[in-house]
Amino acid sequence: MPANFRPTVIAATVALLFPAAPLFAETLPPGTLTVTADAMDGQMDKELKARGNVVAVRDDQKVTSDWLDYYVDKGELVQAGDRVQMTQPGSDIVSRRLDYSMQSRQGEADDATFAFNQGGGVLRGKSEKLRILGDKHYELGRTTANTCDPGDESWYLKATTIDADYRSNIGVARNARLYLGGVPVLYTPWIDFPLDGARKSGLLFPTLSTGSNGLDITLPYYWNIAPNYDATLFPRYIAKRGLMLGGEFRYLQPGYTGTLYTEQIEDKETDTHRYLWKGEHQQQLASNWSWGYGGSYVSDNDYFDDFSDRLAQVSSDNLERQAWTSYNLGWGSVFLRAQRYQTLIDDARGDLIPYARLPQLQLNGGQALPAGFRWQLLSEATRFSHPDLQEGNRLMVYPQLAWRADASWGFVEPKVGVNYRRYDLDAWRYASDPTRQVERSKTVTTPTFSVDSGLYFERDSEFGGHAHTQTLEPRLYYVNIPYRDQSALPNFDSATTDFDWTQLFTENRYSGWDRINEANQLTAAVTSRYIDNESGLERLRVGVGQRFYFEKDRVTLPGEAERSRDNVSDILATVGGDLTRDWRLDGAIQYNPEDSRTEKYHVGVYYKPAAGKTVSMRYRYDRDEQVTINGQTFEYPTRQVELAAQWPITRQLYGVGRVEYSLAAKQAFDTLAGFEYNAGCWTFRMVGQRYLTDIDEFKTGVMFQLELKDLSSTGSVADKLRLAIPGYSKTNE
Structure with missing residues (x-):
């Protein structure tokens, strides 16, 4: 006789005599079965029969039914009907009949309704024959199932079998159909899926679209190779183009990570092989040393126009490719890279093709010094290559020294620097005069001086009926850079920057290092903010600023006109803020005071309740x-x-x-x-x-x-x- 049989019968008998007896089960050892019912009989060493409002409990297993037969010598087999409910943590099964061993946790349920919530997701449905294969493992025969709320059958899987194994959190459906609104829309002889929402190898549902290329269908397959490796393969049929094969491989290790992506197609419309390659890798070689590469390449200039929608297209006509390494010195860093571009413009002019940097070496750094001083160094040595334009080497060194004083009422920061550039150019003849050659070596040294300063004022105020702090923040920014003739210098990487609020407080109006503007100028600006005292939100921000020129800037890029006005810039104004929790505003305007006209502006209003x-x-x-x-x-x-x-x-x-x-x-x-x-x-x-x-x-x-x-x-x-x-x-x- 099993050791736990006698406590089982005692508990059942007491429960029959005293309705409160189920509390007694809490004092019994693990593995003990307690049964309550309207009527019970049987032999203690063989079987127990219970009739009417039966409740049987063994550890975390509970069976309620109209009748129940319990057989000790058959592995504590429970046979129950006509209305049976069996519950375990994360499992609820209601059926017409149950044959189940509470010892081995195996059995069968006929005409069952089930709800499993063991892996973070819910799977519920009906099964003609539900087999319980052990703890947290079920086989659902002739079943319909979904992950919806009770009574919601807006979609469901109908399958010959679904194997739901919550030990591995994998579900496998065989001979399965997907129904939407009661209509079958997809059939698959086999599909597996994660029961907990985690990554799992297998077919994914197809992607469908239609457009200028006709019907476009993608059937992805996800391969979970390992916890730190995975891949997605996606055959894609494009009606007017043919079959595209694509794939993405991702990897992640403690010291490195990366992706590799490709698309390949024999385009029947152009009768050519077309492709896309894209990759990225980052690796930490040591605590202060890393390297990586990244970039994209396509077979032709029209690839993205033909195979991508506008929102997925690249935002530039130039695809970058680069490899790099970086070393952290503590006070600064060394950065080395090789970089070039693929230009996606037919018959592109030379100025539309960016220079390749083969290579570029940068040394940048800075440190705080005593008494509020700080030094900074920007430097680089670069080899610039181009198929059509002047090539050469450029060395740039820009040391700077700044001092900053901060107080609750404002700040001041003067800064001095010296920008040194040296060019060693390849042989080159001017197109307009083939007999004239460029100077092979050029140097330019440009001292810079600037002073940035501002004041802070604030007061209590109200905005929209709420307590706010209103600030008033005047700011002056002075820059002095003497004129240096740079007209004979090539333009490897410089361009004019947009005249905006940020540019008002920048010493050079050019990006890159081939042009440094002449400057004897002062920016005057003021900003006022309303800050909600309770939430800290910036409810409103208004700013206005203008630059005053004391000397004319004679530095230009090739083809760029000199500044038409000598004394003042356009006036810039900005406005923005979270007016309420639902409304947000931003805007800016550039006004020409000399011609009394607006050059540009934008305003945006956003509402999200x-x-x-x-x-x-x-x-x-x-x-x-x-x-x-x-x-x-x-x-x-x-x-x-x-x-x-x-x-x-x-x-x-x-x-x-x-x-x-x-x-x-x-x-x-x-x-x-x-x-x-x-x-x-x-x-x-x-x-x-x-x-x-x-x-x-x-x-x-x-x-x-x-x-x-x-x-x-x-x-x-x-x-x-x-x-x-x-x-x-x-x-x-």
């Missing part, structure tokens, strides 16, 4: 903006409106949209519209888009995404909407 509710409007004006499209540069006035929104139409249906409309050209450059339907258990998104790819050339497409709760998603529409609509949020998060 809750997740899934956002509306934004932005207007941008530029009197003469230069735009380069496919290597051609145009100058025209910009008057552009951008509208974007995500808003509920009904409780479950959301509309999404975005439009960029040019008032000058009287046409929309980019239009996106669609909807999201959140059924709770699944979410469907469909978005159509029409956008400009070239001069008077548009591309259209329709994208789809289906997300099944706790199971899987297809497509990347939500990611694109995040880029297109400010404040967008997924409705099922």
Whole structure:
């Protein structure tokens, strides 16, 4: 007789006589079975029969039923009916009949309804024959299942079997059909999926879209190679182009990480082999030494136009490739890299192709010194290569010394520096005069001096009926850089920067090191802020500033006109802030006081009262903006409106949209519209888009995404909407 049989019968008998007896089970040793029922009989060493409102409990297992037979010599077998419910932690099974061993935790349930919540996700449904194969392991025969709330069958899997093994958190469905709204939409003879939402090898649901290339279907396969390695393979059928094969490999180790991505296609429309390669690697060789590489390369200039939507296209006509290494010195760092670009412009002019840096060596650093002083060093030595333009070497060394004094009421920071540049150029003849050769060696030494200073004032105030702190922050920034003739220097990497609020407080109006402007100038600006005392939010920020020139700047880039005004710059003003928790504002304006006209401005208003509710409007004006499209540069006035929104139409249906409309050209450059339907258990998104790819050339497409709760998603529409609509949020998060 099993050691625990006698306490079992005693507990059952006491429970029959005294309704409060189940409390007695708490004092029994592990493995003891307690039974309560309206009536019980049986032989103590063989079997027990219970009838009417039966409740049987053994450790964390509980069975309730109309009747129950218990057989000790059959491994503590329980046979129960007509209405049976068996519960364990994370498991609830209701069935017509149960045959189950409470000792081995194995058995079968007929016509069962189940709900499993053991791996972080919920799996529920019905099964004609549910086999319990041990602790946390189930086989569901002739079953329908989903991850929805009880009673929600908006989607479900119908399979011959589903093997749900919560020990490995893997589910395997065989001969499975996916039903949406009661309609079968997908069949697979075999599919496995994670029961806890973790990564798991197997087929993913397909991605579907349609557009200028016709029907576009991708069927991804995810391969979870190891906890720190995985890969995704995705055959993609494009009706007008053919079959594309793609893949992504990712790796992660304590000392390094990286990705490798490729797409390959025999394009039947162009009758050529086309491809994309993209990779990135970062590795820590020591605590202060690292290296890496990264970049992209495509087979031809039109690759992204033909195979990507606008939001996924690269933002530049130049694809970067580089390899680098960096060493931390404590007080600074050494950085070495080789860098070049692939230019995606047909017959591109030389000035549209960036120089390659083969190589570039940088030594940068700085340290605080006693009494508020600080030194800083910027330096680099670079070899510049180009297929069409002047090539050569450039050495730049820029030591600086600054002193800063801070107080609660303000600050002052004077700074001095000396910028030294040396050029060693390759042989080169001027196109306009082939007999004239450039100077092979050039040096330029430019001293710099600046003083940055500001004051802080604040007072108690009210804004929108709430207590705020209002600040007043005047600032003066003086720069003096003597003139150095740089007209004979090549332009390897310099360009004019936008005249904006940040540039007001920058000593050089050029990026790069080939041009350093002449300066004897003073920036005067003032900023005022309203800061909420309770939340700390900046409710409103207003700033206005202007630069005053005491001498003319004679430094220019090739083709750049000299500054037309000698004494003052345009006036800049900015405004922004979180007006309320729902409303946000930002804007800026550049005003020409000499000609009494506005050069450019933008203003944006954003409203987001809750997740899934956002509306934004932005207007941008530029009197003469230069735009380069496919290597051609145009100058025209910009008057552009951008509208974007995500808003509920009904409780479950959301509309999404975005439009960029040019008032000058009287046409929309980019239009996106669609909807999201959140059924709770699944979410469907469909978005159509029409956008400009070239001069008077548009591309259209329709994208789809289906997300099944706790199971899987297809497509990347939500990611694109995040880029297109400010404040967008997924409705099922």
